[in-house]
Amino acid sequence: MTRTVGLLVNPVAGLGGAAGLAGSDGADVQRRAAQRGGVSRAAERATAVLNDLRSMLSAHDDVLVVAPGVMGETIAAATGLDATVLDVSLSAPTSAADTTRCAAAFAAAGVDLLLFAGGDGTAADVARGCGERIPVLGIPSGVKMYSGCFAVNPRAAADIARHFLAGRAADAVADSASVSAPATETVEVVDLDEEALRDGLVRPRLTASLRVPVAPTVQSRKAPTAANVAEQVAAVAAAAAELLADGVPTALGPGGTTHAVAARLGLPGTLLGVDIACGGDSASDHGVGSDSANVGRLLAEGASEPELYDWATRGLLRIMVSVIGGQGFLFGRGNQQFSPRVLGAVGAANIVILAPEAKLAALGGRPLLVDTGDADTDALLSGYRRILTGPGQWAVYPVGERTDR
Amino acid sequence: MTRLPVAPKPPLRRFHQARWDEPIVFELSTPGSRGVGVPGVDPAIDAAIGDEAALPAAIRRENPPALPELAQPQVLRHYVRLSQENLGADFNIDVGQGTCTMKYSPKVNEVLIRDPRLYDTHPCQDPADAQGTLEIVHRLERMLAEISGMDAVTVQPAAGSAAIWANVSMIRAYHASRGEGAQRDEIITTIFSHPSNAACAKTAGYKVITLYPDEHGYPDLAALKAALSDRTAALLITNPEDTGIYNPRIAEFVAAVHEVGGLACYDQANANGILGITRARDAGFDLCHFNLHKTFSTPHACGGPAAGACGVTEALEPFLPGPVVVRDDDGTYRLDADRPQSIGKVSPFYGVIPNIVRAYTWIMTMGAEGLREVAEIAALNNNYLAHQILQIPGASMGYPETDARIEQIRYTWQELTEQAGISTEQIGWRAADFGVHYWSSHHPFVIPEPFTLEPTESYSRGELDEYARIIAEVAREAREDPETVRTAPHRSTVHLTGHKDFDDPDRWAVTWRAYLRKYPGAGARP
Numbered sequence: 001m002t003r004t005v006g007l008l009v010n011p012v013a014g015l016g017g018a019a020g021l022a023g024s025d026g027a028d029v030q031r032r033a034a035q036r037g038g039v040s041r042a043a044e045r046a047t048a049v050l051n052d053l054r055s056m057l058s059a060h061d062d063v064l065v066v067a068p069g070v071m072g073e074t075i076a077a078a079t080g081l082d083a084t085v086l087d088v089s090l091s092a093p094t095s096a097a098d099t100t101r102c103a104a105a106f107a108a109a110g111v112d113l114l115l116f117a118g119g120d121g122t123a124a125d126v127a128r129g130c131g132e133r134i135p136v137l138g139i140p141s142g143v144k145m146y147s148g149c150f151a152v153n154p155r156a157a158a159d160i161a162r163h164f165l166a167g168r169a170a171d172a173v174a175d176s177a178s179v180s181a182p183a184t185e186t187v188e189v190v191d192l193d194e195e196a197l198r199d200g201l202v203r204p205r206l207t208a209s210l211r212v213p214v215a216p217t218v219q220s221r222k223a224p225t226a227a228n229v230a231e232q233v234a235a236v237a238a239a240a241a242e243l244l245a246d247g248v249p250t251a252l253g254p255g256g257t258t259h260a261v262a263a264r265l266g267l268p269g270t271l272l273g274v275d276i277a278c279g280g281d282s283a284s285d286h287g288v289g290s291d292s293a294n295v296g297r298l299l300a301e302g303a304s305e306p307e308l309y310d311w312a313t314r315g316l317l318r319i320m321v322s323v324i325g326g327q328g329f330l331f332g333r334g335n336q337q338f339s340p341r342v343l344g345a346v347g348a349a350n351i352v353i354l355a356p357e358a359k360l361a362a363l364g365g366r367p368l369l370v371d372t373g374d375a376d377t378d379a380l381l382s383g384y385r386r387i388l389t390g391p392g393q394w395a396v397y398p399v400g401e402r403t404d405r
Numbered sequence: 406m407t408r409l410p411v412a413p414k415p416p417l418r419r420f421h422q423a424r425w426d427e428p429i430v431f432e433l434s435t436p437g438s439r440g441v442g443v444p445g446v447d448p449a450i451d452a453a454i455g456d457e458a459a460l461p462a463a464i465r466r467e468n469p470p471a472l473p474e475l476a477q478p479q480v481l482r483h484y485v486r487l488s489q490e491n492l493g494a495d496f497n498i499d500v501g502q503g504t505c506t507m508k509y510s511p512k513v514n515e516v517l518i519r520d521p522r523l524y525d526t527h528p529c530q531d532p533a534d535a536q537g538t539l540e541i542v543h544r545l546e547r548m549l550a551e552i553s554g555m556d557a558v559t560v561q562p563a564a565g566s567a568a569i570w571a572n573v574s575m576i577r578a579y580h581a582s583r584g585e586g587a588q589r590d591e592i593i594t595t596i597f598s599h600p601s602n603a604a605c606a607k608t609a610g611y612k613v614i615t616l617y618p619d620e621h622g623y624p625d626l627a628a629l630k631a632a633l634s635d636r637t638a639a640l641l642i643t644n645p646e647d648t649g650i651y652n653p654r655i656a657e658f659v660a661a662v663h664e665v666g667g668l669a670c671y672d673q674a675n676a677n678g679i680l681g682i683t684r685a686r687d688a689g690f691d692l693c694h695f696n697l698h699k700t701f702s703t704p705h706a707c708g709g710p711a712a713g714a715c716g717v718t719e720a721l722e723p724f725l726p727g728p729v730v731v732r733d734d735d736g737t738y739r740l741d742a743d744r745p746q747s748i749g750k751v752s753p754f755y756g757v758i759p760n761i762v763r764a765y766t767w768i769m770t771m772g773a774e775g776l777r778e779v780a781e782i783a784a785l786n787n788n789y790l791a792h793q794i795l796q797i798p799g800a801s802m803g804y805p806e807t808d809a810r811i812e813q814i815r816y817t818w819q820e821l822t823e824q825a826g827i828s829t830e831q832i833g834w835r836a837a838d839f840g841v842h843y844w845s846s847h848h849p850f851v852i853p854e855p856f857t858l859e860p861t862e863s864y865s866r867g868e869l870d871e872y873a874r875i876i877a878e879v880a881r882e883a884r885e886d887p888e889t890v891r892t893a894p895h896r897s898t899v900h901l902t903g904h905k906d907f908d909d910p911d912r913w914a915v916t917w918r919a920y921l922r923k924y925p926g927a928g929a930r931p
Binding site: 028061150153154155159169228231232357358360361362364382383386387392393394395396397398 | 615825828835849850891904
């Protein structure tokens with residue numbers, strides 16, 4: 001079976017890192033980085049991945065589809081691999097819009113996997129172009145890589161790609177029921193505000209979501225918890241949806257975990273905004289949900305700060321948030337709608353924090369963070385808090401105020 | 406130089422495991438084959454009461470069982486082949502399964518347990534005829550009471566997790582007896598404790614609160630205090646935890662739990678480094694458990710049957726599973742089932758008698774000084790192996806600044822993974838090519854890219870050196886020849902297996918019948 005692999009390279013990714021510019025977003029920064037001798041790591045790293053995949057690509061008659069010019073074509077040509085070039089015309093010099101247009105073209109072409117080399121900014125541009133329509137995998141080449149779509153290094157990227165594509169081929173053999181279908185999971189794309197970062201502030205924003213292959217993990221059978229983060233998220237969402245069955249209006253913060261809660265209640269929800277929902281309705285009244293006894297009702301979509309404040313002061317409102325990005329922010333990053341006055345009106349007791357265990361473990365012992373801009377509110381939310389990690393299970397984990405360096 | 410008739414061996418074994426391509430035993434079935442010719446009914450009996458009609462209808466099968474039909478030699482070859490495709494503690498340097506305590510199970514015990522006075526006793530035999538067996542049960546319970554400091558012990562649970570389950574059941578019964586059963590619905594544990602604690606608590610219907618470690622890898626006392634309330638039923642905690650770090654403030658943890666009216670339950674899965682040195686009771690615990698297959702040398706037996714022991718204080722004794730073995734003043738043993746507060750049976754009859762006997766003889770051969778020596782050698786071996794492992798570029802310890810480790814260590818390949826793109830799982834797959842077990846960690850991975858080694862007292866210095874050489878070689882390959890590691894195992898029996906077949910209820914099949922049902926076409930002969 002022939003499989004198609006896409007390659008998209010952000011030629012300026014990583015330019016600002018060595019130059020000490022905390023990122024490479026924007027033409028002006030890229031010019032300054034080039035003046036300071038910044039070099040792009042993307043081409044070099046994409047080359048490494050292509051070389052690692054060489055034997056697989058040639059052995060299976062796989063088709064390599066690349067973005068034109070410096071965004072892929074020249075890199076593939078240098079490796080000597082045959083490649084089909086995407087029919088997209090680029091601007092000169094290339095820009096973020098080119099990345100988005102190429103990603104859209106890869107989605108339209110229906111590649112089995114799109115490999116892109118870049119950082120968080122590139123990931124956001126890719127997501128803008130292809131969303132979750134095709135599986136993608138980031139070759140880490142940027143300065144900031146807080147998003148969940150990156151392999152740990154180019155070798156691992158090639159490794160994951162190989163496993164994933166092997167799964168695709170096996171899946172095409174219809175009767176092999178025991179072969180695992182190539183699994184993908186939705187991950188969050190976050191980006192930091194680079195202007196703020198240059199001022200010493202870490203501000204991850206949740207910008208979009210992408211669908212990535214689940215890294216192949218074969219565990220020894222001593223692991224009683226779900227090894228797969230996607231399964232952990234599903235378990236947290238199931239537990240959270242159960243809490244919503246009491247009918248209390250609940251403001252669901254941005255992020256994949258809270259989005260999964262909405263999905264569990266049969267609601268679309270906005271991944272990046274705050275939605276107010278309640279559960280507990282029965283399926284007969286409100287169509288078919290994933291849990292017939294607990295179907296959700298969307299009370300407000302993409303709620304603004306004044307709307308939330310209005311809800312909070314009119315009656316009981318619960319807030320449900322998950323951990324944003326790799327830093328572990330709960331409030332103050334990507335969910336500023338939860339202002340100090342909203343949080344004050346809701347009260348700490350009515351704030352439910354969700355996190356799959358793997359996300360807490362990945363913090364390496366660092367506390368969860370709050371930075372609402374109001375010291376009293378931060379203090380109210382700080383200390384040891386219960387985090388819902390699944391049905392009937394919580395972690396007690398420290399929440400601290402911002403400790404930016 | 407003279408050419409030796411037997412070539413000297415290289416420092417790294419040129420291991421290759423058997424690969425028999427062996428079918429499932431049901432697929433080997435040949436209709437009509439028999440392993441044993443069962444004798445017909447004696448003519449005299451037949452004449453007196455008739456043939457099959459003698460069996461009452463209630464116990465007669467309507468259809469014969471769907472068992473595979475094989476002759477004895479085929480059965481023998483089948484299972485010997487499967488045994489060659491395994492990596493048991495009897496033939497690999499089994500230090501790579503940290504927390505499992507893969508120590509030597511003395512073979513003389515296999516002879517002892519086959520004594521017909523034990524082996525051929527029916528569990529319903531009148532206790533008057535089984536005094537020796539009951540005496541061993543009783544004596545083992547008293548020895549474990551001495552080792553743990555607890556007042557009463559039962560060895561009825563058939564496994565370590567079954568012992569934790571029994572402890573959770575006693576915790577529930579204790580609070581219920583005080584009218585606090587409904588109120589105390591939370592059990593607290595730590596992320597580095599044995600995960601069976603959380604699992605058993607959850608199975609019993611408790612809410613489970615998990616504490617994360619402080620920055621030094623110790624259980625976080627402040628987190629415990631934040632989690633405690635009048636809803637706390639108990640703290641279930643392992644010490645040393647699976648990091649090998651001993652919590653020196655354990656008595657403060659216990660006291661904090663007691664302050665809110667909760668019980669403190671000590672998971673002694675990691676007791677091998679503290680035998681004869683510290684006791685559960687001395688830290689104030691109300692309950693504890695041992696895995697006899699870990700600390701007390703009975704075989705792990707591929708997941709059972711094992712044996713577990715629960716130890717409790719006097720206050721919890723009425724809740725022990727029953728019946729209990731009692732020694733009367735005249736020296737006779739009997740079974741006491743008249744215990745109204747007992748949680749009842751946690752396993753059929755009185756536990757796994759062969760393992761109880763194995764653990765008893767092991768303790769008897771060791772003696773009190775021997776048990777302490779076990780702990781000391783286990784800790785020495787662990788620290789010796791650590792010295793070898795930490796010289797491997799890319800390997801380090803979780804919480805390196807916290808340097809005291811007891812009988813095991815959770816290490817990390819974080820540096821190697823970042824540099825070479827090889828994960829701890831892949832290291833493990835490649836280690837199998839050298840004929841050794843290797844295990845990462847329970848989930849979630851709190852220490853990144855973890856691996857957990859526990860050498861116990863059973864391995865020689867030469868064997869520990871060999872294990873370290875294997876791990877060093879795999880780490881070297883990870884940098885210099887990552888493709889070999891990434892595509893491992895190459896010399897093992899099986900290649901990689903997918904998780905989904907174990908995790909997905911629609912796909913797992915633990916019986917042949919389920920396999921046929923879920924996978925139409927399975928079992929068809931080519």
